[in-house]
Amino acid sequence: MIKLEKIKSTPIPTLKRLTRYLSVIHQLKESKTDYISSTEIANIMGLDPIQVRKDLEFTGISGFPRLGFKIDDLHFAIKEILNWNNTEDAFLVGAGSLGQAILGYDRFKSCGLKIIAGFDINPELIGKKISNIEIYHINKIPNLIKRLNVKIGIICVPASSAQDVVDLMVDNGILALWNFAPIHVNVPSDIIIENAQLSQSLGILTHKLAEKIKAY
Amino acid sequence: MIKLEKIKSTPIPTLKRLTRYLSVIHQLKESKTDYISSTEIANIMGLDPIQVRKDLEFTGISGFPRLGFKIDDLHFAIKEILNWNNTEDAFLVGAGSLGQAILGYDRFKSCGLKIIAGFDINPELIGKKISNIEIYHINKIPNLIKRLNVKIGIICVPASSAQDVVDLMVDNGILALWNFAPIHVNVPSDIIIENAQLSQSLGILTHKLAEKIKAY
DNA sequence: TTTTTATCGATAAAAAAATATCGATTTCTC
DNA sequence: GAGAAATCGATATTTTTTTATCGATAAAAA
Ligand SMILES: NC(=O)c1ccc[n+]([C@@H]2O[C@H](COP(=O)([O-])OP(=O)(O)OC[C@H]3O[C@@H](n4cnc5c(N)ncnc54)[C@H](O)[C@@H]3O)[C@@H](O)[C@H]2O)c1
Ligand SMILES: NC(=O)c1ccc[n+]([C@@H]2O[C@H](COP(=O)([O-])OP(=O)(O)OC[C@H]3O[C@@H](n4cnc5c(N)ncnc54)[C@H](O)[C@@H]3O)[C@@H](O)[C@H]2O)c1
Numbered sequence: 001m002i003k004l005e006k007i008k009s010t011p012i013p014t015l016k017r018l019t020r021y022l023s024v025i026h027q028l029k030e031s032k033t034d035y036i037s038s039t040e041i042a043n044i045m046g047l048d049p050i051q052v053r054k055d056l057e058f059t060g061i062s063g064f065p066r067l068g069f070k071i072d073d074l075h076f077a078i079k080e081i082l083n084w085n086n087t088e089d090a091f092l093v094g095a096g097s098l099g100q101a102i103l104g105y106d107r108f109k110s111c112g113l114k115i116i117a118g119f120d121i122n123p124e125l126i127g128k129k130i131s132n133i134e135i136y137h138i139n140k141i142p143n144l145i146k147r148l149n150v151k152i153g154i155i156c157v158p159a160s161s162a163q164d165v166v167d168l169m170v171d172n173g174i175l176a177l178w179n180f181a182p183i184h185v186n187v188p189s190d191i192i193i194e195n196a197q198l199s200q201s202l203g204i205l206t207h208k209l210a211e212k213i214k215a216y
Numbered sequence: 217m218i219k220l221e222k223i224k225s226t227p228i229p230t231l232k233r234l235t236r237y238l239s240v241i242h243q244l245k246e247s248k249t250d251y252i253s254s255t256e257i258a259n260i261m262g263l264d265p266i267q268v269r270k271d272l273e274f275t276g277i278s279g280f281p282r283l284g285f286k287i288d289d290l291h292f293a294i295k296e297i298l299n300w301n302n303t304e305d306a307f308l309v310g311a312g313s314l315g316q317a318i319l320g321y322d323r324f325k326s327c328g329l330k331i332i333a334g335f336d337i338n339p340e341l342i343g344k345k346i347s348n349i350e351i352y353h354i355n356k357i358p359n360l361i362k363r364l365n366v367k368i369g370i371i372c373v374p375a376s377s378a379q380d381v382v383d384l385m386v387d388n389g390i391l392a393l394w395n396f397a398p399i400h401v402n403v404p405s406d407i408i409i410e411n412a413q414l415s416q417s418l419g420i421l422t423h424k425l426a427e428k429i430k431a432y
Numbered sequence: 433t434t435t436t437t438a439t440c441g442a443t444a445a446a447a448a449a450a451t452a453t454c455g456a457t458t459t460c461t462c
Numbered sequence: 463g464a465g466a467a468a469t470c471g472a473t474a475t476t477t478t479t480t481t482a483t484c485g486a487t488a489a490a491a492a
Contacts, residue, residue: 065457
């Protein structure tokens with residue numbers, strides 16, 4: 001009987017931890033050490049070393065007994081899983097206060113994301129450059145998505161406009177959406193959507209705090 | 217043999233979905249319907265109705281066969297779990313571009329959070345008001361945390377200063393931290409910390425997009 | 433009124449994720 | 463060079479989370 005090799009894709013919880021390992025590893029790259037063990041990572045982050053090792057399995061990198069993993073290799077391999085060694089162009093819609101903060105944020109470039117244009121409906125913003133990224137009128141977006149073959153859209157418009165903007169982008173060929181509007185938007189099942197729900201994270205915090213205060 | 221009733225606290229995955237149900241329910245409050253069923257919520261959000269029902273169990277609200285759940289009751293009960301019916305005061309540190317976006321964001325008030333002051337080291341910001349919230353020098357923070365009994369701190373400083381700011385706040389009695397800096401910060405085990413890791417969410421998006429493109 | 437139907441919610445099963453065990457390996461210490 | 467110590471990684475177990483089953487219930491339809 002032939003046993004098919006089950007291709008195990010990286011679980012979401014693992015992906016989330018991998019990005020955190022990356023930031024720890026990134027800090028450590030400065031220091032002189034070449035290796036880091038699962039135990040060390042776990043200690044720094046307050047996790048279980050076994051879990052760290054299990055997660056790192058998905059990188060395909062082998063560790064060395066007594067030494068741990070080669071930092072440079074890990075760093076590269078984790079970025080590879082996240083596809084952060086390549087850079088995808090992206091459009092951002094809604095150049096308001098959050099949109100401008102994101103436009104001005106350099107770090108996403110090392111996270112595989114290059115925002116190449118912004119879009120808005122506010123005439124005062126159109127034509128302006130924010131951190132060297134030009135803002136266009138939203139009606140330019142259909143044409144530009146196709147012409148520049150942009151695959152990622154970032155939604156920073158008010159909740160009330162989010163669905164419309166999403167529809168517009170999806171209709172014109174966007175493949176993945178990063179949504180900051182605090183609302184559920186509908187997309188076809190083949191479109192990737194990630195909600196950067198800040199309120200989700202806030203909800204966990206306020207819930208835990210309430211539990212804690214209740215328990216004295 | 218006495219069987220102890222196990223007190224099951226709300227699982228984190230459930231909490232996350234609850235905040236999403238809330239936004240769906242919120243939209244529906246406008247419409248004329250008084251009830252919503254797990255099936256409807258599931259359809260809107262592309263989830264399994266059984267899972268929705270399981271999640272809603274944690275609210276303690278009973279549904280009605282054939283009708284579903286009373287929207288108003290659900291709305292209240294979910295906010296109760298998240299502790300969003302109460303409001304906690306919070307301090308925000310780092311009134312840069314992201315900090316200012318958050319300071320200007322009204323919606324967090326309905327998520328149990330009231331930011332009552334901002335802090336920075338940039339002299340140009342000190343004394344300014346952003347969305348009616350005054351910015352103070354960071355050296356005022358120890359005194360004010362204690363005097364105003366503030367429990368939540370929001371970290372919007374650069375990664376390089378995050379640990380220092382966290383330490384300062386923890387030393388002065390902060391109980392919960394909402395961290396936007398893309399870095400692992402160390403806190404004592406009794407301090408609640410939630411990382412609003414945007415790059416985590418971005419990582420999932422870029423990973424999925426790469427998988428999708430690979431698969432053609 | 434009776435029947436049909438949609439939904440709830442208790443319980444059970446399956447799947448996924450986290451945690452544990454332990455032999456193999458390799459560096460470090462003596 | 464021998465033994466001790468730390469870590470990896472394969473396998474197994476436990477826990478958590480998701481999904482399924484199905485009788486009970488109450489509104490809607492007949
Ligand atoms: N500011 C925050 O801290 C924060 C936090 C979490 C979530 N969000 C969400 O992010 C989104 C943006 O928030 P913000 O604070 O930047 O709001 P904002 O009002 O400052 O910016 C919204 C921008 O979108 C533009 N816009 C409106 N409709 C548009 C359309 N149809 N097409 C293109 N552009 C359009 C507006 O002109 C404006 O520039 C909102 O959905 C908000 O709920 C904001
Ligand atoms: N801008 C974004 O879109 C974005 C996205 C994700 C994460 N972040 C993170 O959020 C944080 C803030 O980002 P930003 O874009 O607003 O940066 P920013 O440089 O605009 O703002 C940082 C602010 O912190 C202040 N500051 C520096 N050291 C301080 C200290 N020790 N005490 C008090 N204040 C201090 C600075 O004066 C400045 O006003 C960073 O850690 C960044 O990595 C930002």
